[in-house]
Amino acid sequence: MIRISVLAICVLSVGCKTTHSMRALPGQPLTVSVVNQEPKLIVEAEELLRFAPPESADPDRLRMAVSEGRWDQVRLLTQEQLRREPAHPKYFTYLAIAYAALGDLQNAQLYIDLILREDPQNAMALNLAGILTWRKAVVLEDYRRALALFNLAAQSQDQLYAPRLNMGYMYLRLGNLESALSEFEQTKKKCGDCLPALLGSAITAQRLSRFEQAGEDLKKLLAIDSDHPMANYLMGLQVRLHDKNVEKSYEWFERVLESPTADIELHERSRAFLSSQTLDDPNL
Helix, strand or coil, X not given: CCCCEECCCCCCXXXXXEECCCCCCXXXXXXXXXXXXXXXXXXXXXXXXXXXXXXXXXXHHHHHHHHCCCHHHHHHHHHHHHXXXXXXXXXXXXXXXXXXXXXXHHHHHHHHHHHHHXXXXXXXXXHHHHHHHHHCCCCHHHHHHHHHHHHHHHHHCCCCCXXXXXXXXXXXXXXXXXXXXXXXXXHHHXXXXXHHHHHHHHHHHHHCCCHHHHHHXXXXXXXXXXXXXXXXXXXXXXXXXXXXXXHHHHHHHHHHHHCCCCCHHHHHHHHHHHCCCCCCCCCC
């Protein structure tokens, strides 16, 4: 099965890109995604878009910048607004997320601390604190601390599904598959079978050899995005390893190679399957 290590920035709702590094490179920006995009470092953008304060001088520009992931613009608009309303806590969340997305983790942590000082139960801040803790994690205790922050965020605001999604991807990264699947199942119910929850569930179910469940998740995922490279790769695995149909698996791996958004490693893994005529996984 494909190895996966996922860093998730769910401040508010979607997306995590699979990588093979436990931590991103120093100074590398966190990748922030919005609803129904490929999971990356996740921000629950649905909630953030609703969060734009009505007193904002230009809420439409702010919402547009968030929805398009233009985090430098989010930072500038928010700082402009703070000059009119100094120390307005509603804007600290925008700045924390924007700085994290831009790779300035020190300022991101500064605004998280300011939020939590005034509101220790702020779910978005707790969730982002968990993400930054995960980003800096070195030993197992660091991961436990990040999980605890995600759990606090989930308990503080149950309707937000990003914290549970992050817990699912962290459990998956740590190899606790049953816990990962449980979190993804809960998230699917909360977000209405959103793409990142389906993806995490499909990966985990395959690793647990629960191929029927993985197949159902992948069908729903491909109905959302038929060109999704990871979904096509996983469907190739499904057909190859579960259905024992080598020939039919080729078309799924070929779709991965045709995708402009598939990363180099996914291309290499797909080529390995295309050059093999056995049922074994050539990437193991």
